[in-house]
Amino acid sequence: MAVLKGLDCFVYRNSATYASPTWSIVNPVIEVTIDSSVGTIDASNRNSTYRLMLAGLLEWSATIKFNKDKDDADFVALEAAANGRTNVDLLILDGVRTSTGSTGFRVQGFFSSWNESQPLEGAIEIDATIVPAATTNPIATFTGSA
Numbered sequence: 001m002a003v004l005k006g007l008d009c010f011v012y013r014n015s016a017t018y019a020s021p022t023w024s025i026v027n028p029v030i031e032v033t034i035d036s037s038v039g040t041i042d043a044s045n046r047n048s049t050y051r052l053m054l055a056g057l058l059e060w061s062a063t064i065k066f067n068k069d070k071d072d073a074d075f076v077a078l079e080a081a082a083n084g085r086t087n088v089d090l091l092i093l094d095g096v097r098t099s100t101g102s103t104g105f106r107v108q109g110f111f112s113s114w115n116e117s118q119p120l121e122g123a124i125e126i127d128a129t130i131v132p133a134a135t136t137n138p139i140a141t142f143t144g145s146a
Contacts, residue, residue: 004094006031009104011064012097013074014089018108018137021089023097026078028069030125032092034062034105060139061131062092062107068116068124078128082111087133091142102144108135 011029016022039056069075081088087110095102113129132139 008096009094010091010096012091012093013077014091015077018089023091024074026066026072026074026090028067028072028075030065030067032062032064034060034092036060060105060107061112061129062090062105063127063129064092066126066128068126078111079114079126082114082128085110087135088130089137090130093142093144095144097144099144104142105139106142107132107139108137109133109139 009032011026011032012023013026014021014023037059039059041054041056043052043054044050045052066075066078078088080086087108089106089108091097091104091106093102093104107130109130109132111128112131113127115127117125117127
């Protein structure tokens with residue numbers, strides 16, 4: 001069994017176009033939590049004493065914890081996008097982008113939250129949540145390739 005480690009996971013930011021991306025690793029990332037769920041539609045009827053459900057819309061978001069690093073160009077770009085309410089193009093993978101077998105998501109989205117923690121003793125951290133934006137490029141699964 002190959003247990004994957006969070007240390008080997010990566011978040012990449014596209015600084016070019018969607019069709020011809022230029023990916024760079026977002027180094028200040030500490031951890032990522034991906035939330036994926038399926039909505040439900042009540043399809044109950046009189047033929048059953050149980051509530052019957054149909055699968056509804058998929059819901060997806062990712063919470064990313066960063067160190068605040070004003071010297072990191074990718075962090076600065078993401079912070080500007082959060083403050084400007086503009087979309088970003090990210091890859092969130094369980095390995096290196098160029099490695100066969102790495103999987104994850106490509107999302108064009110916006111930050112629905114950007115929360116800064118300034119502890120008395122400790123690094124300033126950002127907890128941000130990205131959600132898919134209404135663009136012509138829907139969220140997609142991604143598989144790395146050599």
